[in-house]
Structure formats: C-alpha cells, structure tokens
Amino acid sequence: MHIVTRLIAMNRARQLQRQFQEIERSIHALPGRSRARLGTLTLREIGQASQCDFPHLYGTPPEDRYQPWGQGTAIGFTRAQSDNAEVALRGIALWLAVAYHETKESPHASVQPQHRQLLRVLRELKEVHHRDGDIAEQWMNSSAAA
Template sequence: MRLLTQLIALNRARQLNRQLRDIQQAIRGLSRHNRMRLGTLALREIGQATRCDFPHLYGTPPEERYLPWGQGTEIGYTRARSENVEIAIRGIALWLAVAYHETKDAQLGSLQSVYRQLMRQLRELKEMRQAAPTGDASHGWAGEAAAA
C-alpha cells in the first residue's frame, strides 16, 4: 500500500510540475501591472484557502471532498489558459493558492521541489509588488496580507 501511495504522489508531483511550468510561462506573458495585481490576488487566495477546513481542497466542490486531491489546481489551470486576461489572472492565483497548500507539508522530494519552485515564483511576485512605487508603504505585500 505504501508503494502505491508513493506512486500516486509521484504522479501528482509530475502533474503539478508540468502545470507549474505552464503557469510560470503564463505569468511571464502578463504585463508588469497585471503581474503586480496577480501577486495581490494570489496572496488573498492563499489567505482565503487558509481559512478553509482543508486548504488544499480550496476551490473544490463539496461533493468531491474525498478525492486524493482537490480540483482547485485543475480549475485554476484551465482558467489560466483563457484568452481573457481577468479570467487568466484569477485562474493563476487560484492555482498558486491550492498548489501552495497542497505541497507545503509534502514529504516526497519531488513535491518538495514543486513547493520550492512555487515559493520562488511567489517571492518574485512579492518583490515586484514591493518594488512598485506607492505613496503609502502600507499598500505593499504586507498591507495586502493584513487586508486578506
């Protein structure tokens, strides 16, 4: 049974890694302004997911709660590939939030690798947001965290 669990986790890590590459490509395709908006929205989505009983199932319909993993990454990934920029940004933010919660306490090395890459991407979005000229320092990433 343990071997089966590891195979499932390894397959999931491969799937998340592939999706993360596509998500990163979609982020690079966004304008600077939209990437800053994405950083803010991703932080809010992560905060909202944290308030759920099962953060890694955020965005998953309640009737699908007992699947090995939620549908949030799949929903977000589908939306991230949309031609509509607003839908794409919201999809990317959803994907980042769910993938963050799904991988943050992972024991498998390949899932930990996905988590590190995800954290690197979130850090880049955070740094871009902090580097933006604002009149008030409270509007930065930390100020958005307090709002979320």
C-alpha cells in the same frame, strides 16, 4: 500500500510540474501591472484558502472532497488558459494558492521541489509589489503571506 502512495505522489508531482511550467510561462508573459495585480489576487486566494478546514482542497466542490487531491489546481489551470485576461489572472492566482497549500507540508520528497518553485514565483510576485511600493505593505504585514 506504501509503494502505491509513493507512486501516486510521484504522479501528482509530475502533473503539478507540467502545469507549473505553463503557469510560469503565463506569468512571465504578463506585463508589469498585471503581475502586480496577480500578486494581490494570489495573496488574497492564499489567505482565503488558509481560512478553510482543508486549504489544499480550496476551490473543490464539496461532493468531491474525498479524492486524493482537490480540483482547485485543475480549475485554476483551465481558467489560466482563457483568452479573457481577468479570468486568466484569477485562474493563475487560484492555481498558485491551491498548489502552495497542497505542497506546503507534503511528506513526499517528490512534491517538495514543486513547493520550492512555487515559493520562488511567489517571492518574485512579492518583489514586483515591493518595486511598486504602494501594495508592498500588504505583503509584509499580511498573516496569509507565509
């Protein structure tokens, strides 16, 4: 059973890595103002997810809560591909929040690199706020910005 669990974790890590590459490209293609807005949306999503009993299942319909992982990343990834800029921003924020919580305390070594990559992107978004100055205090003082 341990081998099956490791295989599932490795498959999930590959899936998250492929999605992350697209999400990261989308983030880097955003203008500065949109990146600052994305930072705010992401912080809000991370905070809302952390209020849930199972933060890694944030965005998952209640009837699908017994799967190995939630649908939040799939939903966020689909929305991130939208032609509508607002929907795309919200999709990226959802994906980042759910992936953050899913990888945060994973015991699987194959998932830990994805968490480090997510932390790097979140730090970059935080720095955009710091340069803007007006919203930096939200990031620094928020308990959700773990």
